[in-house]
Amino acid sequence: MPSELDAIVAELRDSDRQERIDLLLDFARQLPPLPDRLLAHKDASHRVEECQSPVYLFVEFDGAKARLFADAPIEAPTVRGFVSILLTGLDGATIEEILAVPADLVEQSGLTEILGMLRVRGLSGVLRRLKAEVTRAAIAHNQAGDPKPVSSS
Amino acid sequence: MADTYANPEILVSADWVVDHLNDPKVRIVESDEDILLYDLAHVPGSVRIDWQGDLQDQLIRDYVNAEKFAAICARAGIANDTTVVFYGDKSNWWACYAFWAFKLFGHDDCRVMNGGRKLWFDQGRPTTTEIPKYAPTHYTVKGSIPERIRILRDEVLTHAQAGRPLIDVRSPKEFTGEKLHMEDYPQEGALRGGHIPGAKNVPWTRAVNDDGTFKSAAELRAIFETEIGLKPSDPVVAYCRIGERSSLTWFVLTYLLGYPNARNYDGSWTEWGNLVGAPIAKGA
Structure with missing residues (x-):
């Protein structure tokens, strides 16, 4: 797991209930707005289906580095906070690093304790969707003709 | 009035x-x-x-x-x-x-x-x-006096077998058994889909307006009395998936319409849909 994400997970895990809530809310408040060029693309193909709130994920590649963008309403602060954690912890990571993020990240962060199983499943869906998006974007990126192709020459 | x-x-x-x-x-x-x-x-x-x-x-x-x-x-x-x-x-x-x-x-x-x-x-x-x-x-x-407003699974079975009123407040697809959870919500681990035999489907959202307020007494009576056929003295039981949506319907029946014998089955579908041998009906 990239060290940035590892540090956030460790901080969450070592916090008490109220500290975790505050931390998650800080992340929710800090989620940067979607760049203008992506605003027009908030459609079903970028929507996280597992979330009841409208959450959109976008992945672009800058060489081998993934650039992540997302939109989630502030009225759904828990999912917005979790999305913001993923963006902060994984922006600039490689596809291999993102795919290697443990599927039980939500549990490892101690969020099950404050959110309960019901609310945690939606968050796990965000991570699954992010991995699928990263894979899709990487394939599209390679097909479009990467100036430095990673495939065998 | x-x-x-x-x-x-x-x-x-x-x-x-x-x-x-x-x-x-x-x-x-x-x-x-x-x-x-x-x-x-x-x-x-x-x-x-x-x-x-x-x-x-x-x-x-x-x-x-x-x-x-x-x-x-x-x-x-x-x-x-x-x-x-x-x-x-x-x-x-x-x-x-x-x-x-x-x-x-x-x-x-x-x-x-x-x-x-x-x-x-x-x-x-x-x-x-x-x-x-x-x-x-x-x-x-x-x-x-929890037994006045809460009903547990064994009594739900005798209640259903006696043909007493049950209101299933989940979404229509959960009621028919097509889905095990609400649209856009996670599956919460019920092994069987459908509803308790005899239950009538009144999704909880029908009791509220778009702005979050409750519907008027006349509108609520039209749903629960004219359409479903309940009357205030009925021993009605409401249930949903984990007992949360049905607590809103219980609230509506008990306090807004004045049904003193309404109870909430909080075990709801995550219990009933997993109970070995519990009777289930499918379809509308």
Whole structure:
């Protein structure tokens, strides 16, 4: 797991209930707005289906580095906070690093304790969707003709 | 009059809450699906009571015991004679759940703020991020008669077999058995889909307006009496998936329409759909 994400997970895990809530809310408040060029693309193909709130994920590649963008309403602060954690912890990571993020990240962060199983499943869906998006974007990126192709020459 | 609630005082308006923000006899309680909403901003002076983290036992699938409930109230500055006003997200769905749990423990004076969190924020009323501190009270659980408003699985079976009324408040696809959960919500682990035989489907959302307020008494009667055929003396049981949506319907039947024998089956589909040998009906 990239060290940035590892540090956030460790901080969450070592916090008490109220500290975790505050931390998650800080992340929710800090989620940067979607760049203008992506605003027009908030459609079903970028929507996280597992979330009841409208959450959109976008992945672009800058060489081998993934650039992540997302939109989630502030009225759904828990999912917005979790999305913001993923963006902060994984922006600039490689596809291999993102795919290697443990599927039980939500549990490892101690969020099950404050959110309960019901609310945690939606968050796990965000991570699954992010991995699928990263894979899709990487394939599209390679097909479009990467100036430095990673495939065998 | 047909268009009056049976217990109109049970609903308070946002204006009423504004007038009682500093009333020491009143405590405003926020209960949400997303617990971070309270920290984002809340009604000034309100406290958060979470249905899952506070009111549910963390080991056994049940509510906390009387001692723990008393501690929650004491910490929130709620005394036995405090008027507790619940509000929350999702048209007060979770607020009604907390209301029902408070009634399980026999708390006397519970109300719901009509319109909930959404209407309060939509109307631009005052909010704060400040977490209030109240002097702890001495709270004693008394007058608790949970069997009057709660029904457990064994009795649900005899209730269904006797042909007594059951209202399934889940979405139509959950009722028919096509889906095991609401659209866009996670599957919560029921092994079989369908409904309790004899149950009638009245999705909980039919009781509320788009702005989060409850429908009028005439509109509610048209649904539950004209359409479904219930009458106030009926021993009606409401259920859903984990007992939360049905607590809103229970609230509507008990307080807005005046059905003294309405109960909530909180085991609901996550229990019934997993019970070995429990009878199930499928389809509309």
